[in-house]
Amino acid sequence: MDMVVKEKAKSILDQYKYKPGPDKESTHYCPGCGHGNVHKMIGEAVDELGVAERAVLMSPVGCSVFAYYYFNMGHIQVAHGRAPAAATGVKRSQPHAIVMSYQGDGDLAAIGGNNILQAANRGENMTVFFINNAIYGMTGGQMAPTTLLGQRTSTTPRGRTRANEGFPIRVCELLASLEAPVYLERVALIDPKTTAKARKAIKKAIQMQVEGRGFSLVEILSPCPTGWKLSPVDSREWIAKNMLPVFPLGVYRDRSKEELPPNEEPKIETVAEALGIETGETATIRKSSAPLPETVRMKVAGFGGQGILFLGEVLAEAGMQAGHRVTWLPSYGPEMRGGTANCHVVISAERIGSPTVTLPNVLVAMNRPSYERFVDDVVDNGMLLYDSSLIEGVPVPERLRSYAIPATQIADSIGNTRVANVVMLGAYLGITGIFTREQALKALRLHIRRPQLLELNEKALDAGMKAASPKK
Amino acid sequence: MARKLMKGNKAVIMGAILADCRAYFGYPITPASEIAEAAADYFPRLGRTFLQAESEVAAINMVYGAAATGVRAMTASSGPGISLKQEGISYSAGAELPIVVVDIMRGGPGLGNIAPEQGDYFQVVKGGGHGNYRNIVLSPNCAQEMCDLTILAFELADKYRNPAVILADGYIGQMMEPVDLSIREIWKPEKPWAVDGTSRTQGNLVSSIHLSAEELEVHVEHLFKKYQTVEANEVRYEEYRTEDADVILIGYGVVSRIVLSAVDAARKKGVRVGMIRPITLWPFPTEIIRKRAESVEEFVVAELSTGQLIEDVRLAVEGRKPVRLFRRTGGMVPSAEEIVNILEVREGVA
Numbered sequence: 046m047d048m049v050v051k052e053k054a055k056s057i058l059d060q061y062k063y064k065p066g067p068d069k070e071s072t073h074y075c076p077g078c079g080h081g082n083v084h085k086m087i088g089e090a091v092d093e094l095g096v097a098e099r100a101v102l103m104s105p106v107g108c109s110v111f112a113y114y115y116f117n118m119g120h121i122q123v124a125h126g127r128a129p130a131a132a133t134g135v136k137r138s139q140p141h142a143i144v145m146s147y148q149g150d151g152d153l154a155a156i157g158g159n160n161i162l163q164a165a166n167r168g169e170n171m172t173v174f175f176i177n178n179a180i181y182g183m184t185g186g187q188m189a190p191t192t193l194l195g196q197r198t199s200t201t202p203r204g205r206t207r208a209n210e211g212f213p214i215r216v217c218e219l220l221a222s223l224e225a226p227v228y229l230e231r232v233a234l235i236d237p238k239t240t241a242k243a244r245k246a247i248k249k250a251i252q253m254q255v256e257g258r259g260f261s262l263v264e265i266l267s268p269c270p271t272g273w274k275l276s277p278v279d280s281r282e283w284i285a286k287n288m289l290p291v292f293p294l295g296v297y298r299d300r301s302k303e304e305l306p307p308n309e310e311p312k313i314e315t316v317a318e319a320l321g322i323e324t325g326e327t328a329t330i331r332k333s334s335a336p337l338p339e340t341v342r343m344k345v346a347g348f349g350g351q352g353i354l355f356l357g358e359v360l361a362e363a364g365m366q367a368g369h370r371v372t373w374l375p376s377y378g379p380e381m382r383g384g385t386a387n388c389h390v391v392i393s394a395e396r397i398g399s400p401t402v403t404l405p406n407v408l409v410a411m412n413r414p415s416y417e418r419f420v421d422d423v424v425d426n427g428m429l430l431y432d433s434s435l436i437e438g439v440p441v442p443e444r445l446r447s448y449a450i451p452a453t454q455i456a457d458s459i460g461n462t463r464v465a466n467v468v469m470l471g472a473y474l475g476i477t478g479i480f481t482r483e484q485a486l487k488a489l490r491l492h493i494r495r496p497q498l499l500e501l502n503e504k505a506l507d508a509g510m511k512a513a514s515p516k517k
Numbered sequence: 518m519a520r521k522l523m524k525g526n527k528a529v530i531m532g533a534i535l536a537d538c539r540a541y542f543g544y545p546i547t548p549a550s551e552i553a554e555a556a557a558d559y560f561p562r563l564g565r566t567f568l569q570a571e572s573e574v575a576a577i578n579m580v581y582g583a584a585a586t587g588v589r590a591m592t593a594s595s596g597p598g599i600s601l602k603q604e605g606i607s608y609s610a611g612a613e614l615p616i617v618v619v620d621i622m623r624g625g626p627g628l629g630n631i632a633p634e635q636g637d638y639f640q641v642v643k644g645g646g647h648g649n650y651r652n653i654v655l656s657p658n659c660a661q662e663m664c665d666l667t668i669l670a671f672e673l674a675d676k677y678r679n680p681a682v683i684l685a686d687g688y689i690g691q692m693m694e695p696v697d698l699s700i701r702e703i704w705k706p707e708k709p710w711a712v713d714g715t716s717r718t719q720g721n722l723v724s725s726i727h728l729s730a731e732e733l734e735v736h737v738e739h740l741f742k743k744y745q746t747v748e749a750n751e752v753r754y755e756e757y758r759t760e761d762a763d764v765i766l767i768g769y770g771v772v773s774r775i776v777l778s779a780v781d782a783a784r785k786k787g788v789r790v791g792m793i794r795p796i797t798l799w800p801f802p803t804e805i806i807r808k809r810a811e812s813v814e815e816f817v818v819a820e821l822s823t824g825q826l827i828e829d830v831r832l833a834v835e836g837r838k839p840v841r842l843f844r845r846t847g848g849m850v851p852s853a854e855e856i857v858n859i860l861e862v863r864e865g866v867a
Binding site for chain 1: 518519520521522531534535539540542559561562563564566568570571572574575576578579580581582583584585586588590604605608612688691692693694695698699700712713714715716718719720721722723724725726728729732771774775776777778779780781850852853854
């Protein structure tokens with residue numbers, strides 16, 4: 046049997062220091078309001094479970110926005126409806142904390158509807174106290190999602206109708222459709238008997254969190270005499286008569302007896318390990334190892350699936366490995382149209398300003414549409430590398446240094462069309478030598494997702510280097 | 518130290534890890550998603566929290582909750598998501614919670630597109646949420662700064678107990694550049710005000726509510742004085758070839774990269790032009806612009822928005838010199854040549 050506490054709970058303050066005004070001993074709640082009862086029960090439960098020091102209470106928006114006046118706990122006041130999200134942030138950051146979210150019906154079931162649903166569905170190890178009084182008490186008695194059909198409020202002056210506002214939401218039933226919650230119960234503040242049950246449920250919901258079981262919610266049908274315009278005594282009767290038929294009391298989920306899964310200790314890496322700062326692939330930071338007569342402003346273009354962005358990445362990586370400054374910018378936004386992919390690569394000995402290449406001095410064209418689209422942009426005496434297996438019979442401008450590389454054909458001959466891009470990398474390396482073969486290989490190693498493809502890529506690189514000879 | 522080629526978006530997470538950010542809460546959106554993806558990869562391996570939230574609103578409120586317990590926490594998004602996060606940002610400013618938010622701007626208004634724009638300047642720099650507050654706003658223009666300014670954002674957020682926002686554009690997020698990573702000394706203050714579920718902080722309150730008018734005015738004045746301190750101490754900017762400049766171009770983010778190229782190209786043609794790049798958009802580098810107004814003939818503000826940054830420049834210049842706007846929008850990013858051209862045409866650009 047539960048111990049009966051006759052004194053005021055220790056986790057409820059003697060003096061309400063955060064409460065403004067001279068009266069620090071009485072609450073701000075109206076006579077007959079249910080919040081006082083629930084506060085008392087929470088305080089007692091926290092005392093009995095010995096968790097006051099660890100307790101963090103999330104205060105919502107509504108009359109209980111000032112719940113923090115009353116408890117000797119940690120307090121976080123949150124935006125309307127967001128308590129389950131903010132509580133998630135608290136619990137994930139401080140797993141030892143006992144996190145309690147205290148919410149009204151508008152807060153929880155209207156504006157915060159998705160937040161409670163998702164926190165419950167994730168099985169956040171937290172406790173939610175849901176005060177259902179079928180009305181917005183603080184803002185002057187407007188309709189809540191739990192307002193009963195026919196019930197008059199200041200925003201349903203002729204009574205809630207199914208046609209205009211729909212039916213009241215049953216939160217416990219809704220959450221019971223989810224797998225994760227471990228404890229859901231609806232209780233009511235009507236008479237000593239139902240109140241004793243409420244007290245027990247509140248303690249159990251905190252107990253569940255202390256045991257690390259997961260998401261618990263207790264829905265409390267609670268009187269709002271002011272909002273309902275009834276006397277405190279009539280209010281309790283109103284719950285019994287009008288709310289119980291719509292919101293049946295009972296336990297909707299109880300996994301308090303289930304065995305808990307064993308705690309798995311995950312392997313934690315150090316920052317240096319995770320970021321590869323000491324052990325991973327690092328570039329020697331030094332001045333350029335290879336000559337770079339002028340800044341390379343390159344456009345790499347082809348069709349999707351040719352590994353255009355990858356080729357650009359590897360070119361930039363190899364440039365970086367060679368000690369140059371580099372940028373890589375993918376085709377992005379309005380440039381992505383017409384079925385072509387392209388990226389901009391800049392390799393420079395100087396600080397790089399614009400990473401966008403509008404007037405390239407190197408164009409790597411892997412298909413005909415990209416050739417046609419970009420060839421006129423290349424500056425005079427610029428370099429043109431094109432896949433002559435796919436781009437045939439095009440006029441090659443005299444003003445450019447052109448290299449026809451049958452990249453796709455070469456790739457086919459070594460066994461995989463898809464390495465045509467790396468053949469082109471090899472050709473560019475063979476022509477310019479602005480990075481070394483080793484640097485290109487390292488770049489490939491860093492950017493290839495499947496290591497078993499490295500050998501094929503190495504072959505393609507070498508074949509490309511071999512093929513690199515000026516056509517005119 | 519390690520030098521790695523990576524997208525600016527990933528560099529944000531490198532900075533967050535080095536700054537000991539313990540929790541990331543986010544929601545996917547192009548062109549910011551690589552930030553969440555990098556956090557999802559790295560944070561759990563480091564014993565830190567990564568959680569994909571049900572919404573942008575939930576994500577920012579999770580950050581609010583985590584920051585209230587004293588840990589470093591962040592979220593990232595793009596314009597439409599940042600609009601949704603304004604609630605939590607305003608609450609964090611009100612409750613004086615140090616949070617870090619990253620905005621990788623895309624085209625707007627509305628759904629707009631996913632290409633780079635700078636149309637979020639007003640919503641991030643001028644507030645965006647309700648009430649009298651300021652965000653500390655940092656504007657990186659390369660992948661290295663995406664890392665370094667993220668670290669600085671955490672430090673400034675803690676120093677002033679205030680939201681700090683990284684405001685970058687789609688290009689700065691998507692562009693790959695070398696980033697030097699090293700384990701470094703990170704400044705981290707004690708947070709006796711936090712609520713961390715221990716006896717040390719029992720009875721503490723994190724809140725933004727001040728019901729009485731007198732009390733709220735005291736609080737707002739306190740914030741205002743704090744913002745004045747930030748303005749006095751935290752202005753950061755870069756000047757480039759401004760000493761003898763007749764024209765100063767002003768731009769941030771990817772625009773400043775293009776402007777840098779334009780300055781060099783124009784100088785080659787004999788046009789004496791320089792650049793001021795605000796690194797902090799708030800506090801804004803008002804003084805240096807005002808000082809340069811004494812010697813230049815005009816300012817040209819280049820932005821991927823229809824006259825947002827230019828308002829702060831005009832406030833700084835106070836009518837002393839002409840201030841012209843050069844703008845592109847919709848994801849159209851100007852070339853350096855385009856900017857050089859408008860320098861040669863001294864009139865006709867509104």
